[in-house]
Amino acid sequence: MAEATAKSISKPVKAPAPVGAWRDILNTLTIPVLSIFTALIVSGFIIAFTAPEVLTLLPNFWEHPLDLIATMWHTVTTAYAALLQGAFGDWGAILRGVQTWVATGNETDFLRAARDPFESLVAATPYIFAGLAVAVGFKGGLFNIGGEGQLFAGAIGSAWVGINISGLPWFIHLPLALGAGLLAGAIWGGIAGFLKATRGVNEVINTIMLNYIMFLFTDFLLSERGPMRGSAGAPRTPEIYPSAYLPHLLPDPVRFHWGFFIALGAVFFIYWFLWKTTIGFEIRTVGASPTAAKYAGIAVGRIFVLTMALSGSLAGMAGANELLGLNHYMVAAFSPGYGFDAIALALLGKSNPFGVLAAALLFGTLRNGATRMQSIASVPVDIISVMQALIIAFIAAPEIVRWIYRLRAPAQKEREVFARGWGG
């Protein structure tokens, strides 16, 4: 991929599409699509073989093999059907809801039915930010494994502004709260960049350590004598003022809010920033080869700090978005690991902002659907983490996918090594 980056630098950006461009796109999509497919199949087997109803039949396998297979099939199809329905909603109900709305002016049915598909977009929003965060790091040759900590930092920053500043109109308070989240994430990520630039310490180990420091710091803030503890008697902050809310677009059961559009804006901004600005070019050059970048006169250390701060600010936005758009208060366990899943997103999207967007929509849909799967088919939502781990594994080791599907290896190499030891 390092080579791919170097190639895209030397290539003019608006080159006319060469012959066979479609085949290129198809080729790039093969491995991700097959990886997702394979991960779904493997997860299906995990769901089937761990189901209590299947396990009870297992001892009688030799007498009634078909019973077992039928039960397994039933378990998996029920689970995945629930997942699909949770993810995309019941479109019949949505259409009927629209009819009622048009006929009687009562939108409740529509909103209730439309909640599911909108909820997928809501779930995708933090993924977009967090995925972009890791992708920006990859583009700059840095592995930001600290997205989760930066996300917490962002949420804390936003919460602080949302709770402690009052009396502002929303068009000042909301940007201020978002800005605080962005800044907090940028600082937390920037520390690792700074230590790499000045002391040559690998950012991976520092972002891991910074994650845990931030988790403990959050615990402290929310603990009984913590400065941000609310009066609710539980480890959480007070609610932020409504002037800092990210406004919802539709009435209540639907939680779809403006954060999604800010995330879309971030996708375009990052694309523009990385490919149309000088600093973006410098980031990609450093990512392709720090040594070459140095000889080209780029201040590599400055770019390290900048890349990590930018990456951290995006992760911070993920936290700010969750806090200002959905929860409106901070709890210790408010992220199901977006910062770690983000690594999967960046790999799946090949570190391209639009690729990350597509991957984030997929993951958001999956996670939202899995919530329904847990309530209907009682398959724990954590199977999503297993799926994501499998997807990363297959994408990182395409040989496995090629071996399964008997695909031929491509001519050029497609690997990058981010980590080169801890000490620098």
Added chain:
Amino acid sequence: MFGMVATSVMRRTADIAQQRRWIVGGGVVVIGLLCLWFFAVQVPADVVSSYRFTGGGDPVQLPVLDLPTRLTNLALALVLVLVGAFHAARGIKNSAVLFGIGALLVLLIFLTWSIRGASLNLTGLLESTLIRSIPFLLGALSGILCERSGIINIAIEGMMLTAAFVSVIVAAFTGSLWLGLAAGIGSGALIAGVHAVFSIRFKVDQIISGTVINIFATGITNFLNLRWLTVNQDLNDSGTFTKIPIPLLSQIPVVGTILFNQIILVYVALALMFVVNFVLFQTRWGLRTRAVGEHPKAADTLGVDVFKIRYINVIIGGMLAALGGCFLTLGSVGRFDKLMTNGRGFIALAAMIFGNWNPFGAFGASLLFGFMDSLQLKLQILTSVIPSEFLLMAPYLATMVVLAGVVGRVRPPAAEGTPYEKQ
């Protein structure tokens, strides 16, 4: 690094090192003086801090050590000041040693101050320190074996978590702790095998491979915990290993209680520390492992099978991390709780770095981290001054400080993280 003139670089490096020694040494002196003022001079002269060494029920009763708080802390703070001054003047080469001594002195001063007018069972505190340090030690040994052979292992956490889960469920199902232990260790070997195949055979980035394992372990243990254990509580009750007092040795007061009246896993872990150290530095295998981690091509040229060495080290490393996971379940609580490793795998990573990739150094770091851990649990008064969360942060902060080379440099194996391509 980028071809500057060698002599000027050397002079500059020497200047910077000298300057940094002054700053760090000065800092330690200042901390020592602060301790001197707050925890010694400010204390009335007649106050006593009592350290007990035996509990009420112990057969041998040792006298209580009554230390005058002011005088004791005066002495300890002076030692701290001297250490700082010595570093400024002569320089302590090993950063972790300076850091460890400093932290230990500050903690002792603080401990003596916080129990003024009261007493504390020191033996109990030290025993809990040792027990809490065992998972860190085993995780760090795992990291050492992997990284000395050139494979980064950030999946210690995931290996521990998986082994913790597997050991409980198998032990509860079969009713045998030993089978549970074997299954737990086996699961660690399996996961490490996956890490090895990904890193060595497929040349996947080792950080990505480790992250995959961590995400997978979190997901699958949460998933199965909800699916099996919460509905079937019997499966989540493995029982624990009982303490085996070593004849005679366990009768020694204090030392016997701390070291020789423990469950088998503690003895095994401590023995493994010596074994790993011996194997790494005294045997042919260890020499080859280190060669492969430093310069695989040279090792290959001399006929060492780089891949084989790496595979075996990573898999044994996985078994060690898994043993640490089993210790958390079969060795202490006898059940599995969601995400029960709680970052211990990463503290182990920190202990490995802090100990400069040496087994004994890692054990020292593990003890220090374990000491802080037990302090915040046992000393309410301590956590009333410093919130326990900040004490728990110490291992992570310390690692960042040590890595940043504020005090000196730690040196990881040179070839770490780079897949080896046979020519």
